Structures are given as structure tokens and as C-alpha cells.
Amino acid sequence: MRVLIALLAGSLFGVGLAVSGMTDTRVVLGFLDLAGDWNPALMFVMGGALAITVPGFYLLLRKCKPLLCDDYCLPEKRRPDIKLVIGSTLFGIGWGLYGYCPGPAMASLGTLEPQPIVFVLAMLAGMFAHRLFEAR
Numbered sequence: 001m002r003v004l005i006a007l008l009a010g011s012l013f014g015v016g017l018a019v020s021g022m023t024d025t026r027v028v029l030g031f032l033d034l035a036g037d038w039n040p041a042l043m044f045v046m047g048g049a050l051a052i053t054v055p056g057f058y059l060l061l062r063k064c065k066p067l068l069c070d071d072y073c074l075p076e077k078r079r080p081d082i083k084l085v086i087g088s089t090l091f092g093i094g095w096g097l098y099g100y101c102p103g104p105a106m107a108s109l110g111t112l113e114p115q116p117i118v119f120v121l122a123m124l125a126g127m128f129a130h131r132l133f134e135a136r
Contacts, residue, residue, distance in 0.1 A: 002068050014107035020045045023108040025099025025115070032096055 021027045021041055030039030066072055095101050100108070100119050108116035 017107045029099040
């Protein structure tokens, strides 16, 4: 049941990304281009997502326990560490250079265009390299 709900949630997320235009790298890069042809679409998508997520988290976390799990899986760390800073910096650089982050890149795989395929392969290689590095 949990896998089915995860598949449904992921599919809804992917459809939302596609409908909002976030799978188009030009929209994302246009938002990041403050000095050029700025496109505010990403700001409205993020605002809409926050308008749903913030009240949703508030209501869900008031419950004693989740519906399909024993406990909530919340972060234990309360302060940023060097891994978070390096990871978020690499994420931001990659996003700014290419215009994809993991969610839209995965949703864009359905287009069968080479750019998202290369991005996802590079992302998976980075994840694998990180696991090797962490294991040492």
C-alpha cells in the first residue's frame, strides 16, 4: 500500500511539474536570470507549493502518528553542517548551469530527449560516487 501511495504522490508531483512548465529548463534559467529576460513563473510555482505544504505539515504533525508508518521521519539535525553547505552549493551550481533539479529531470525523462537522460545519468553517477566516498 505504501508503494502505491508513493507512486501516486510521485506521479502527481511529476504531472504538476510538467503542467507548471518546470520541466522546461528555459523557464527555470529565466527565473535565475535577474539581469536579463527574467521569468517569475518559478516564484509562483514555489508560492503555490508552499501554500499547500505549510498548512499540510502543520495539520499532519499535530496527529500522534502517521497513517501508514510507526513514526514520522523528521530530520534530527537542527544546525547546518559542512555536508549540507557543500551539497546545497553543488545543487545550486548544477541547477543554475543546467536548469534542472532532480524532480523536473526525472519528470522530463518521459520526453526521451538526450538532455534529461544525460542529467539523470550524471546525477546517479554522483549519488554512487557519494556512497563510495561515505563508505570510506
